[in-house]
Amino acid sequence: EAQVTQNPRYLITVTGKKLTVTCSQNMNHEYMSWYRQDPGLGLRQIYYSMNVEVTDKGDVPEGYKVSRKEKRNFPLILESPSPNQTSLYFCASGTADSRSSYEQYFGPGTRLTVT
Amino acid sequence: GENVEQHPSTLSVQEGDSAVIKCTYSDSASNYFPWYKQELGKRPQLIIDIRSNVGEKKDQRIAVTLNKTAKHFSLHITETQPEDSAVYFCAASRWDSNYQLIWGAGTKLIIKP
Numbered sequence: 001e002a003q004v005t006q007n008p009r010y011l012i013t014v015t016g017k018k019l020t021v022t023c024s025q026n027m028n029h030e031y032m033s034w035y036r037q038d039p040g041l042g043l044r045q046i047y048y049s050m051n052v053e054v055t056d057k058g059d060v061p062e063g064y065k066v067s068r069k070e071k072r073n074f075p076l077i078l079e080s081p082s083p084n085q086t087s088l089y090f091c092a093s094g095t096a097d098s099r100s101s102y103e104q105y106f107g108p109g110t111r112l113t114v115t
Numbered sequence: 116g117e118n119v120e121q122h123p124s125t126l127s128v129q130e131g132d133s134a135v136i137k138c139t140y141s142d143s144a145s146n147y148f149p150w151y152k153q154e155l156g157k158r159p160q161l162i163i164d165i166r167s168n169v170g171e172k173k174d175q176r177i178a179v180t181l182n183k184t185a186k187h188f189s190l191h192i193t194e195t196q197p198e199d200s201a202v203y204f205c206a207a208s209r210w211d212s213n214y215q216l217i218w219g220a221g222t223k224l225i226i227k228p
Contacts, residue, residue: 031214040124040220041220042121042204042218042219042220042221043159043204043218044218045215045216045218048214048215050214058215059217090158090159096210096214101161101164102147102149102164102208102210103149103161103164104149104161104216106158106159106160107158108158109158
């Protein structure tokens with residue numbers, strides 16, 4: 001089944017404790033992205049990647065890191081989480097091929113609470 | 116950079132009536148405009164999209180119109196049904212150059228029985 005998976009789905013942590021949210025896709029997509037969703041603010045892009053070893057900042061990259069060592073995986077790293085990073089996080093993947101659909105496929109979301 | 120404004124933030128319509136959600140964008144070079152639907156507790160899913168070389172696209176009860184001169188695009192849902200209740204997001208992008216989607220803040224659509 002074609003899908004984007006994220007783990008964990010729910011996470012409660014404390015300020016300053018490093019954490020990683022994993023994202024994996026099995027559709028051989030070149031493009032992967034991380035978003036955070038907050039009430040009234042819609043979806044805001046954190047980082048995105050067009051291919052292996054290529055990453056770019058989105059609108060709200062501060063406090064986050066990513067890596068793209070393999071095509072299928074795009075982990076989100078919070079080195080020192082703070083309460084303002086409490087949010088719902090979505091990973092997404094898609095193709096950048098102009099001959100195809102530009103649809104982004106979203107993972108199920110990770111609800112992060114930082115106390 | 117690109118900025119996308121979406122209106123209204125909440126829309127309540129009677130079942131069977133039509134719903135229209137409008138988005139305006141600032142970057143005249145944007146060329147790709149998708150609409151995503153997010154049901155409560157679920158992930159966003161693409162429902163329809165349009166590229167800048169066409170003015171309208173339809174898929175059953177859903178249509179999107181694009182006015183490049185005025186820099187706005189709209190989602191039209193006809194014969195609304197209870198399952199249309201959700202949050203709808205528009206987005207704009209120069210997809211073939213910077214691959215970034217800039218999102219509207221969302222519209223909560225409520226279908227009244």
